[in-house]
Amino acid sequence: MTEINELFIDTATTFRLGQEAAASVLFAKCIDQLALALQQPKIAPQLMAIMPQLLNAQEQRNWFGLADTLEYEILPLLMPTT
Template structure:
């Protein structure tokens, strides 16, 4: 399993936890995921880095507002799409 596949699986798992109302467990998993994913974007183009920054900002906004369903959507759809497009190149 490649790193991007692992990250995608972790993002989807995190999203599932948020949807199940397990926000504390999901928040911890998301923190670990973000810490692991973040360095992989350092070597990407400026456009990809800006997309990552935007998605990350939206995720943190949702977390701050305790909007777990929107956060789950960002993890499962936006982040997975960004990982698929940028890390598999």
């Protein structure tokens, strides 16, 4: 498991456990990774399409939706294909 994989899964799990403060710290690190990923032309359009969903979940304090978006929609885009 890569560091990015662990980060996104840990963040999602922490949000699902209701540990909002700890999850927010991890989420900030996820945002840093997303900023880097948005510089990659192959995945930037797909990430940009998901970002409104992610930001809406955060704004609505929908931690389960945010967790699901991180783990099941964004993380697969960030993982290298073999």
